[in-house]
Amino acid sequence: MPKTHLDRTGWVHDLNFRTNSVRQYLHTKIQAARSFIYQLGHAVAGARVDGLLKSTSSVPTLNSFCEQLGQLGKEFNVSQMMVVDLLHEFELGVWKALFIHLIRILHAASERPGILVDILNTRFRQVPTFGRFTIRRFHNNVSDMKKLAARDFEDILQCSIPIFEGLLPEPFNRMLLRLLYKAAEWHALAKLRMHTESTLDLLEAVTKDFGRLMRQFRDKTSETFETVELPRETGT
Template structure:
């Protein structure tokens, strides 16, 4: 009995209104009622907004369990992968005629220069004036050299090279000669986030920005330009039960680590679907928000993440012999950072090749032949470059297009400097100041 209210909904609404806060207004209550009564899909991940719930399969390894191939191994299905399809997301953003930013997209790559003010003058002429009354003309200023500046993707060399590569390809036969070909730079981000100081509530979003919009627009939270792409789930506890039922023992820490890495790559294989890869190779004709019809070629320029996620993206072992996701500098050379020898080591960049894929494939075959994940039959193929027996989804999708996916793992200022190197250095400096005496930190603050 919810008297004097007719039902539980009325009781809970009024209980929320009167019992939770003394700052609620009647207008706020009316707004809440209108939301409750509104028709159509509910929830944050409605299908009408392009959200899907999918499932991915993870092969389960077990030492001494032999299979003819990886395809014959038992698979665990991870459900509840919430995501949006990448190509429809691109279409939605590019074609929006109501966007107030539709005329500020930079569709053509270019170089940008700054001409500094003239401050130097040419040397005076050595000729002698014919008359003492004549005055020499003022020296002409030397025009300063233009200085190239880099502000965004659309005035970078990477954008110019991507555009040049597209123009080298033969045009689609059906395209009219005046159809504009344009590159759409995609800037990816992901960051596993703890949602509370207490408890285990967490979120692992993947989102993207479009690089042909200025960073001054992308950096405004009020513009809502971050496009949420997917949410990566955790490995469910049911996996352990399934593993126990299949193999008669619990999965080891290495088994669970393999499954977590594999889950991440399978989700990216799901996102980089056949439709997106077709648009990547052949482009897609769209009427952009500014009314111009273009053939758009989406290109992934950067993937920004913290170090643990970068090694997950690149399928590397963290803090191993070659700990960098972009180069092959060994760990014992890290102390030489900033020296000339360090420059030579950094020049040894990681390269995604067919041979590298073959090494990983050989290691995976041995895993599903029953060899241990940490045994020599597996690690022999991987340790030299700190690889894991995981095939990166970006390698699977982009190697055939001559893309070295390691190059897209851009340095992240926030994670690698502000919350990493600089934070550690600053903390150490504060400790040194504190050791000098009680007033040194206060003196530092006052300065």
């Protein structure tokens, strides 16, 4: 999936592309790359090896499952048995990137420098704990995102709707609350330990809604708010 197409999440074309272009274990290319490295002495990051593997982000490592299955392993798509890494793909990926951009928007929307971000941090510190380890107390400024683990970003997502409510003017406030709700709903569905046909259908529908709301929020806010990188991103 090219990075330029990532904003098409939820489109019918995007769903078809992901279904028909599932990642494959490229046994022949990996064996050829290993021959270049171990028999012909080419560098692992050399042009010959990159020419075979770089376009698919593959590495010259044999897969134990495929090797043990012998001839059948050459036809077995090991990618289908792997679960999605939600921790890195969503909690530390999509959601973290969205949260960072929301902080940028709050800076851009503030009449006084940093006032909306200060309100955000104050609200997070007022969130009580829930359960034994479900929602932990936010002690530091959440906007600084210092020493946060994936579970902390999960907590931030689960508490974000009342925290962000009213910080942006309308219609952006309403758009943001809908987006945050869909993000939390998608995350909850994706982390189910057991799925049924109905939950999978719901997850597909929520994915379409989430992608649509992301594009809508991007297009509308980019016309109004001039965002810049945060100081923590620029190292200043």
